[in-house]
Amino acid sequence: MGFTEILGYSAGVITTLTFLPQVIKTWKERSAKDVSLWMFIIAATNEVMWIGYGILKDDWVIILTNAVVLILSVTMIGLKLKYK
Amino acid sequence: MGFTEILGYSAGVITTLTFLPQVIKTWKERSAKDVSLWMFIIAATNEVMWIGYGILKDDWVIILTNAVVLILSVTMIGLKLKYK
Structure with missing residues (x-):
């Protein structure tokens, strides 16, 4: 595996973890007033599209990363609705 | 262009716009207390990795979408630091 592939896979792994700090912060602080609900509604809808694309292309990397x-x-949407 | 390609390109366009509602909300409300700085630092670092990957693969779709x-x-990091 060359540098390009290692960079691509590393970038993919980090992409899946992007929302994690926001989930942890909101979970701990129980406040989500400043967080955009629409950002996560768009993201969730978008992930469903990507998962559909992954299924049609039979690409498990796309399916699994977008599932995460x-x-x-969806967790963040729940936290936003709970903590406003 | 078949359904799979249309779905993939549509998903790609929506992905680029995911952070826009958060930027608009923070810009208007001048408050970012509940927003995770780390989410956007991770995202920005990750985009630089994806742009590097796109350059190495000579893939302009990856380069341009990740540049957006x-x-x-970076705008959101600036807003977060300004409005805390």
Whole structure:
């Protein structure tokens, strides 16, 4: 595996974790007033589209990475609705 | 262009716009207390990795979409530091 592939896979792993700090922060502080609900509604809808694309292309990397982001997005929507 | 390609390109366009509602909300409300700074630092670093990957693969779709997200992420980091 060359540098390009290592960079691509590393970038993919980090992408899946992007929303994690926001979920942890909101979970701990129980406040989400300043967080955009629409950002996570758009993200969740978008992940469903990517998962559909991954299924059609039979690409498990796309399916699994987007499934992780979908779970974090839906969690964040729940936290936002709970803590406003 | 078949359904799969249309779905993929549509998903890509929506991905670039994910952070826009957060930038607009923070810009208007001048408050970012509940927003995770780390989310956008991770996102910005990640976009630089994706742009590097796109350059190495000579893939302009990857370069351009991630450049848009990088601009939105850096804008959001600036807003977060300004409005705390």
